Amino acid sequence: DTEVTQTPKHLVMGMTNKKSLKCEQHMGHRAMYWYKQKAKKPPELMFVYSYEKLSINESVPSRFSPECPNSSLLNLHLHALQPEDSALYLCASSPSQGTDTQYFGPGTRLTVL
Amino acid sequence: QKEVEQDPGPLSVPEGAIVSLNCTYSNSAFQYFMWYRQYSRKGPELLMYTYSSGNKEDGRFTAQVDKSSKYISLFIRDSQPSDSATYLCAMSADSNYQLIWGAGTKLIIKP
Numbered sequence: 363d364t365e366v367t368q369t370p371k372h373l374v375m376g377m378t379n380k381k382s383l384k385c386e387q388h389m390g391h392r393a394m395y396w397y398k399q400k401a402k403k404p405p406e407l408m409f410v411y412s413y414e415k416l417s418i419n420e421s422v423p424s425r426f427s428p429e430c431p432n433s434s435l436l437n438l439h440l441h442a443l444q445p446e447d448s449a450l451y452l453c454a455s456s457p458s459q460g461t462d463t464q465y466f467g468p469g470t471r472l473t474v475l
Numbered sequence: 476q477k478e479v480e481q482d483p484g485p486l487s488v489p490e491g492a493i494v495s496l497n498c499t500y501s502n503s504a505f506q507y508f509m510w511y512r513q514y515s516r517k518g519p520e521l522l523m524y525t526y527s528s529g530n531k532e533d534g535r536f537t538a539q540v541d542k543s544s545k546y547i548s549l550f551i552r553d554s555q556p557s558d559s560a561t562y563l564c565a566m567s568a569d570s571n572y573q574l575i576w577g578a579g580t581k582l583i584i585k586p
Contacts, residue, residue, distance in 0.1 A: 366518075402483070402579075404577065404578060404579055405519065407574075418573075452519070463524050465521060466520070466521075468517055469516075471516065
């Protein structure tokens with residue numbers, strides 16, 4: 363089973379709201395990723411977790427806060443977002459960081475009003 | 476110059492045609508090459524994965540890597556309307572977590 367699940371599928375939030383995106387995988391993968399994808403663009407890497415520890419932060423603004431509660435779960439906490447943060451947020455996992463077959467979830471379509 | 480170049484299209488072909496999608500790259504350290512398919516408003520789906528040079532076939536799909544020319548291709552035989560999607564190439568160097576992506580080619584298969 364090569365499935366990564368993400369909730370919610372769609373999210374609309376105001377600039378003062380706090381919300382969270384959730385990602386789950388049960389493939390035993392030890393690396394998990396958050397990407398942001400704007401329309402007609404490839405995914406942009408935001409964060410990498412390896413063995414539940416933050417490994418890479420690609421200079422993402424602090425209004426995005428990742429969390430990895432355990433090896434199967436990855437959250438992205440959102441606070442005080444801007445309209446330009448509206449995008450498809452993708453979660454991915456791979457057996458380990460440095461192993462390059464990443465499996466993506468369906469994404470959360472985020473709209474910031 | 477971008478590390479990975481991919482024509483964004485759109486590429487429109489009739490049903491049943493052979494489709495050729497391509498990417499060129501500049502970093503000779505790349506060893507791992509992937510093709511992802513992404514339907515509108517969905518996440519990318521891993522289609523083909525190739526290490527180093529050579530060909531790999533899976534059903535109607537064939538991936539080719541030519542490291543000497545820094546050129547990779549994806550061929551789709553007997554194309555179907557359901558193949559209409561954006562195809563993204565991605566690649567990385569050995570022991571490097573980061574995927575470097577092409578811009579994606581939008582493919583349209585006309586019935």
